[in-house]
Amino acid sequence: MIHALAGRDLTVTASQLESWRRTGLLPRHRRRGLGQGRGSVVDVVDPLVVESAAALARHLRQGRDRRLAVLEWFAEAGMPPASPGTTPVPEPPAAAVRKALVWALQRSASQRLVEFARSAAGAGEEGQDALYAAAGRLMGHYRRAANPALVRAALETGEDVPVEAQGPDFRSMVHLVAAIGLGAREVGADALAEAFAASGMFGLTAEEWAQMLGAEERGEVPAVDWGLLQQNADVVAQVQRASDEELVRAREVLVGLRWFYGLYVLHGLLLPDTPAQAALRQRIDDLGMFPVLDHVIAIRPSPRQLAESLTACLDTPLDGLYETLMEQLADNPDIFSIPGDDTSPAGFGEKWIRTMAEQTQAGSASAGAG
Incomplete structure (x- = not known):
């Protein structure tokens, strides 16, 4: 197998292959026993094993966490073959994929915000201020892409892209983060309306969201299950x-x-x-x-x-x-x-x-x- 990978300009050592097998990332070739204590031998090289080793070799390099390589391998396995007749990339082991996803998400900005939001609950105004400050730092860098239709119109007429093409500032989404930890009632309908409008969902304005959320808050319409927000926030x-x-x-x-x-x-x-x-x-x-x-x-x-x-x-x-x-x-x-x-x-x-x-x-x- 090492020679087969070398033919693809992929350098892999026997110790690397054995390490991947021990950690469950690489299946073993089927072996046939020779009998009378003479050990076993591989009759046929399994293409699945070769392709799995090739995927690992493409994405792993010295000093890199294997979980990052597994995520890239998983992404590659979901892409169509580069050309007709090309051998599809096999799926990585499902357990390794789940472990890699959990590891990456635990270190993500969104999960850190969820955990910070929950820790701020019951911490009074100081906790709320700290939560908003932390959320602002982690989310403030993001702005939506300009509206493609308005950009196209500006290019076709030779004019500047209008300011309104950028859409609302995404930083208002901080109110949704606050609702995860402090509760929707504590944050209030107006602040949540700003957050939903900034998300762009359904194309509704802050005023339209405020009307709907205000009606819910006053009990004029069925109550919103804010527990779903809590549940889905924990990635x-x-x-x-x-x-x-x-x-x-x-x-x-x-x-x-x-x-x-x-x-x-x-x-x-x-x-x-x-x-x-x-x-x-x-x-x-x-x-x-x-x-x-x-x-x-x-x-x-x-x-x-x-x-x-x-x-x-x-x-x-x-x-x-x-x-x-x-x-x-x-x-x-x-x-x-x-x-x-x-x-x-x-x-x-x-x-x-x-x-x-x-x-x-x-x-x-x-x-x-x-």
């Missing part, structure tokens, strides 16, 4: 509760949503539009889910980002969004077919490159004239 517990099949499903949802999100964002970068693309964007907009995707999805996530995004995809809203978009894609799969244009997908790409080049030239000419 470590979510992963521990999930079955192996649910973790694999969450990965499928995450990979699919990453593709849909990328398509939506590229609309802002002058990707040639088609009815199929417009229909997908409309489905996302109807559900008010672009801001949620923007928060959850990273195009090239680190292993720790992968762990957090995967956990988000265990929840019903993102799973449901994925199903909705897959149904829409099945109804109209011609994502890269421009009406009246019989060119191949290669022609679609050429048109995009040409449009970008023309836009760059127009921008340079405008700058020169100024």
